[in-house]
Amino acid sequence: MIARKNIVAILLGIELILNAAALNFVAYSRYVTNNLDGHIFSLFIIVIAAAEAAVGLAIVIRFFQIKETIHIDEATQLRN
Amino acid sequence: MFLQFLFISSAVLTVSCALGVLMVKNIMHSCVFLLGSLMGIAGLYATLGADFVAITQIMVYVGGVVILMLFAVMLTGGNDFVSRAQNLLGLPASMGNKWTYAIGLLVGVVFLLTNIQLIRGLTKALPVKTITNEFPSTVTQIGHLLVKDHVLAFEMSSVLLLGALVGAAIIARPRKQN
Amino acid sequence: MNQTVVSYLSQYEFYDFLLALFRSNQGVLAFTLYLLLALIIVGMCATIGGLGTYAERKISADLQARIGPNRVGPYGLLQMLADGVKMMTKEDIMPFTADKKLFYLAPLLCLTGVFATLAVLPFSSGFIMADLNVGIFYLVAISSLVGLGVFLGGYASNSKWSMLGGMRGASQIISYEIPVTISILAIVLLAGGMGFGTIVGRQGGLPHEWFMFHNPFAFIAFFVYSVGALAETNRAPFDLPEAESELVSGYHTEYTGMRFGFFALAEYIEVFVVCGVAASLFLGGYNVPGIKLDILPMQAAQFVIFMTKTLVLYYVVIWIRWTLPRLRVDQLMSVCWKYLTPIAIFNLMGCAIWMVVFNGKSIAELVLGSH
Secondary structure, rough: OOEEEHHHHHHHHHHHHHHHHHHHHHHHHHHOOOOHHHHHHHHHHHHOOOOOOHHHHHHHHHHHHHOOOOEEEHHHEEEE | OOOHHHHHHHHHHHHHHHHHHHOOHHHHHHHHHHHHHHHHHHHHHHOOOOOHHHHHHHHHHHHHHHHHHHHHOOOOHOOEEEOOOOOOOOOOHHHHHHHHHHHHHHOOOOOOOHHHHHHHHOOOOOOOOOOOOOOOOHHHHHHHHHHHHHHHOOOHHHHHHHHHHHHHHHOOOOOOOO | OEEHHHHHHHOHHHHHHHHOOOOHHHHHHHHHHHHHHHHHHHHHHHHHHHHHHHHHHHHHHHOOOOOOOOOOOOHHOOOOHHHHHHOOOOOOOOOOOOHHHHHHHHHHHHHHHHHHHHHHOOOOOOEEEEOOHHHHHHHHHHHHHHHHHHHHHHHHHHOHHHHHHHHHHHHHHHHHHHHHHHHHHHHHHOOOOOHHHHHHHOOOOHHHHOHHHHHHHHHHHHHHHHHHHHHHHOHHOHHHHHHHHHOOOOOOOOOOOOHHHHHHHHHHHHHHHHHHHHHHHHHHOOOOOOOOOOHHHHHHHHHHHHHHHHHHHHHHHHHOOOOOOOHHHHHHHHHHHHHHHHHHHHEEEEHHHHHHOOOOOOHHHHHHHHO
């Protein structure tokens, strides 16, 4: 396994996690209940994951504009 | 039979591409493996009869998020920083030592038992679901649900998207060099 | 309602004959029929793609008052075979510092994104490969793979001009998906469903029954869709990522031989698919004007009508390409975000208000009285 320090790689991992949860919800909707609540929740997860990816990448780009690198260990201060 | 074929191929695609996201060194290849993984999950949604969710997944993720990630990699240089710290056995340090796995196993077992108790209590009250092999289309039902039962979440998600759009544009705008 | 080609064919007697041939294994028979029909459709569309190159040269020659290719075969018809052979026998060069895996993958992504959309095109009422209930949505979603292929092609060539061309091409494609999708949403409102069978079934054969003349908003939506879809296929006045390849470079400079052939073929077939979608959504699709029987020759008539409408739109696309000058990148983006997207959103709201106020009737139904 490789431990990545690139912030964009971390965001890729977050997308995988959110997708796994959404898949679980749809499976619940099919095998346990008779309604479509799981589908609705999955749709909202997809929407929110996309919005979060957009804002996260905007932050990454700003970080790069300031620090000229995207190594995660450089993100140590809350100010400047 | 076709359903099993679709399930097995989608599952294999998803898991192998997810492992590929984690393990390859080049981050552009990682993004392409993420694309494969998301298409595999769309196939899994299709085996569960969720046609609208599958197509939304493809549209939002493939057409949006993956391209966004690729642009961000392009704009930030695409360096692959890999932590090279190693533990005693020569493996990467983030894989942990024996205590990591022991505590993880213990927590997992406790969590599993708690959840089984909870779900057993919950599903007693639910009507028994007969699983047929028919997949009715979910589009009209989801449309009705979104504007009748879940209209608050729907409207709030549109406000959230507006906020994300404006926020991302403001955060990443080019600034004058002073 | 949700039918496929195989379920349509199962109405006829030779299906039972085939079933007995396959020892009543319905799954294998369905798979074989799908495979056969998929090969037929792919072959037909690849031929149309090849004919597209020939038609483009002939039509551009006509517009420029010269004669196009006329040496190879009668009226130059075998020119497309000659072009194909030339492309296939060229040397397959890959730049030394290029990214091998992505270099292989990019044309395949473009081609997959285009050929997978052929599965839902309504050629006739029985000949839709799969009449998905989310048909048009699937088509738009899968065509976004083409943008990804453009971007990766530009990146994998590892040359600065290619990367710039690829980034511009990808940003153009993803920007123009928005007015296209919103205009399609307006039509989905009018039709009451996303499946192609529903949408084309709600229209009729005569022009006053088309969705284009249902509404003034749908009329504008047709033009918004046309402009947006032209820009999505990197075609006509919007071909800056490509035209850079004529002037300096572009995302497919480093691709030679058949790999370049993949990109070019994907583009021509994508234009065909886009014209087919415009014909189905706005111009009445495969509906034959006047006749409403249910016999087998009817399918042939519907197919002919669909192909006629699509090829007329294809001709218009080629005509536009050789008439209008090319837009610059900033003009492209401003056309999309400042003009097309607000017009598309206004159309969507207008269509929704129309449906509520006039109870879903078209202008023709209001004027002539519904009969």
